[in-house]
Amino acid sequence: MKVELCTPNIGAEISNISLADAAQDPEMIAQIRVLWLKHKVLFFRDQDITPMDQQNFAAQFAALEPHPVAPSHPEADKLLMLYRNLDPNKQNMVEKISRENLWHADVTFKKAPPRGAVLRCELGPESGGDTIWSNMVMAYESLPDTIKQRIDGLYAKHDAEHAFFAQMPIADRHAMAAKNPVAEHPVVLIHPETGEKVLFVNSAFTTHFSNFYTFKDVRCGQDFKPEANNLLNYLISQAAIPEYQVRLKWRPNTVAMWDNLLCQHYAVADYGNAPRKMLRATLTGTPLN
Numbered sequence: 413m414k415v416e417l418c419t420p421n422i423g424a425e426i427s428n429i430s431l432a433d434a435a436q437d438p439e440m441i442a443q444i445r446v447l448w449l450k451h452k453v454l455f456f457r458d459q460d461i462t463p464m465d466q467q468n469f470a471a472q473f474a475a476l477e478p479h480p481v482a483p484s485h486p487e488a489d490k491l492l493m494l495y496r497n498l499d500p501n502k503q504n505m506v507e508k509i510s511r512e513n514l515w516h517a518d519v520t521f522k523k524a525p526p527r528g529a530v531l532r533c534e535l536g537p538e539s540g541g542d543t544i545w546s547n548m549v550m551a552y553e554s555l556p557d558t559i560k561q562r563i564d565g566l567y568a569k570h571d572a573e574h575a576f577f578a579q580m581p582i583a584d585r586h587a588m589a590a591k592n593p594v595a596e597h598p599v600v601l602i603h604p605e606t607g608e609k610v611l612f613v614n615s616a617f618t619t620h621f622s623n624f625y626t627f628k629d630v631r632c633g634q635d636f637k638p639e640a641n642n643l644l645n646y647l648i649s650q651a652a653i654p655e656y657q658v659r660l661k662w663r664p665n666t667v668a669m670w671d672n673l674l675c676q677h678y679a680v681a682d683y684g685n686a687p688r689k690m691l692r693a694t695l696t697g698t699p700l701n
Contacts, residue, residue, distance in 0.1 A: 413440075415447060422547040422675065423658030424451040431456060431667060432465040434472075441472045444669075448473075448528070449606055453545045453658060453670035453677075459532065460665050463488035463691055470530040470669075470693035477526065477696045479519070485691060494531075494690040512679035515546065515651040516616035517672050518694065521572040523595045527697040530669045533662040537686035544659045544678045545670055551650040552600060552611040562643065566599040566624060567701075570617040596622050597700050599647070603673055604698065612700075614676055615648045651676045672697070 414427045424447060434440045448454055461469075467488040470476055476490035485491040494512075518526050531543075552560075573589040580588065599621070601612035624640045650656070660668060670677065672695075 413443065417451075418455070418658045421550055421656060421658075422452045422545060423455065423660075424453075425455045425457070427457065429456065430461075431459050431469040432461045435465070435469040438472075445473060448669060448671060449674075452547055452549075452675045453668060455660055456667040456669070457663065458665055459667045461532075463491055466530060466532050466667070466691060467491055467693055470695060473530075474527050474695035474697075477694050479694065488691075490693055492692045492694065494688075494692060496688040497685050513681040514615050515648070515676050515678050516614045517548075517612070517676050519572075520570045520597065520612075520614060520617045521575075521592060521595050522697075524697045524699045525595075525597075526672045527695040528669065528671045528673075529695065530667060530693040532667045532691050533664055534689040534691060535664060536662045536688050536690075537683035540680065540683035540686070541688050542659050542661050542680045542682075543668065544657050544680065545675045546651040546653070546677070547656045548611045548651065548675055549603075549608045550656045551653070552609050554653075554656075555611070555650070559643075559646075560600075563599045563647070567596050567622045568599050568613055568644070569619050569622050570595045570597060571619050572617065574619075575616055594619075601673060601700060606674075608674070610673060611647060611650060612673070613644065613647050614651070618644065618648065620644065651678075 413429050416425045416427070417423070418425055426444070426447065429440070434444065444454070459466075463485050464487065467476065467490050471490075478484050478490055479492045483493060485493050518529060571594045572592045573585065576592075577585045577588045597612055599611070599613055601610040602608075603610055621640055621644060624643075626639060660666070
């Protein structure tokens, strides 16, 4: 394998490797795992593999799980189809407007959010459609000490209802919300493998702190809520700092593998009506508290 850093702070491109072959080589998988944890996100070019090859490779790192609300690929039941702007009559796919163009970690509304993901490009626009990842370990480390002290011991709620079910009739929305209950996670997460401290709030699913309180600088009750909201918005905004980021220009058969606890990502929706086909394997996580 050849390893080339993409930025000083996050991301590495791995070449001279076939992921289909790597899935059969435990020593190679162990080496990739070390690189994955170190660099947060890995990129592999020219991976002309089948959906099952992708699924088998991802399964070497954790058990795989289907998305809780989206359909799976017909040839590989653990792969999520992120297909955009396709003709439903010709491609047998339903057109969907992308909502991944915001900073987020995947499915943090679950008690056990995904451990990571392996995403492969099948088809992409000639230009645009990049994905950006942000190093949330660095985001925490770079916070002012006063903010670190303020968020020590804080927990936040993560919810799917407003993100996925808001357009549904009220009865259906309530039924889906009941199947996907609100989860609570530490604002500063201790990564289960590396022991690093991670800033673990995101704009897609984090709604509010669950144990925020203060008696300082409060004239009356109406001061309380703005202080909590301002702090949460400030923390969420850290993912957008360019120095923490790496950006990938996709080509067909490019694969990205990232740690869903160590980084957030943003799918840039700047490609208009051009078709885009991506397949994602999701690595099962464990409860965070």
